[in-house]
Amino acid sequence: MKKYYFGPESIVQEICITLLARGHILLEGVPGVAKTTLARYYAALLGLSAKRIQFTPDLLPSDITGMRIPGPDFQSQKFIPGPLFTQVLLADEINRAPAKTQAALLEALEENRVTVDGTTYALYEPFFVLATQNPQESAGTFLLPEATIDRFLIRIRLGYPDREQELSMMHAHHVIPPLPAPLFSAAQLVETQALVERVQVSEPLMRYALSLVRATRRHPQLELGASPRAGLALLRASKARAVLQGRDFATPEDVRALAIPVLGHRLRLSYEAENRGVTPESIVHRLIQDLDLI
Structure with a gap:
């Protein structure tokens, strides 16, 4: 990825962690900071089938999930799969679509399946969503509901690159480079995801993660703390990080x-x-410093 993306290495690592943990990732940043480029070249390196949805205010749920149409005899129906039926989905500028359209992703993000007209269809394995969004203050954006945000394992904020990174980007992309050859196969990725499932998590570590999550619910500067799903996500991501570092325990x-x-x-x-300029990240950072391992 260093040939195509010139930001912090931690960002690429967090994308790998999300994929191995069977999660989905939300990339946030102002237009032009390589959110789509990062997602497109990463998908190519995975060697998986990939599709892209450009979210717009007039996008309909059926444009994502697919639809049932009458058959030639007008008595049967045929299902036409939407772009959701792929292994890697680039959901570009997801917050430019209204809430009804965003909601079409909820079942897919959580359960790897989609229901259309009462019939449930399984999605492909592996299934990985890389969604990009512009900051909420940008013109033409809609606020992502908490139910949607909670289903993204990790959110990465992309800022402007430093001078040397931006110069390297100019060298590499003033002529658009071709997509890279795949490094992996779907079977290899599924096998590695299964390896993550077998990583050991001790009881004290579970209690530590639980205490951290529950502390956000009691924090006086937060209206909404982390959900039980967030605690499970934290453990799954920790197990994936352990695998990337060659360990079978978190x-x-x-x-x-x-x-x-x-x-x-x-x-x-x-x-x-919010008026005092406090950020959720600063609160979590303080909680990490103050919380002792049980």
Whole structure:
């Protein structure tokens, strides 16, 4: 990825963690900071089937999931799959579509399946969504509901690159480079995901992660704390990080390293905290410092 993306290495690592943990990722940043480029070249390296949906205000749920149409005899119906039926889905500018269209992704993000006209269809394995969104203050954007945000394992905020990174980007992309050859197969990725499932998590580590999640619900500067789904997401991400580092067990360092990217986007600040410039990430950082391993 260093040939195509010139941001922090931690971002690529967090995308790998999300994929191995069977999660989905939300990339947030102003237009032009390579959100789509990062997603497109990463999908190519995976060697998986990939599709892209450009979210717009007039996009309909059936444009995502597919639809049933009458057969030639007008007595039967045929299902026409939408772009959701792929292994890697690039959901570009997801917050430019209204809530009704965004909701079409909920079942797919959580259960890897979709229901159309009462019939449920399984999605492909592996199934991985890379969604990009512009900041909420950008023109023409809709607020992502908490139910949608909570289903993204990790949120990554992309800022402007530094001078040297931007110069390297100019060297590499003033002529658009071809998509890279795939490095993996679907079978290899599914096998590695199964390996993540077998990573050991000790009882004290579970209690530590649980205490961190529950502390967000009692924090005076938060209106909405992390959900039970967030605690499970934190453990799954920690197990994936352990695999990437060659371990078959998760450690407190895995939990601490991933607490901000996993929990930060699930928290809602109080009105007073927001006015004071407090961020969810700073709250999680303080909780990590103050919380002892049980």
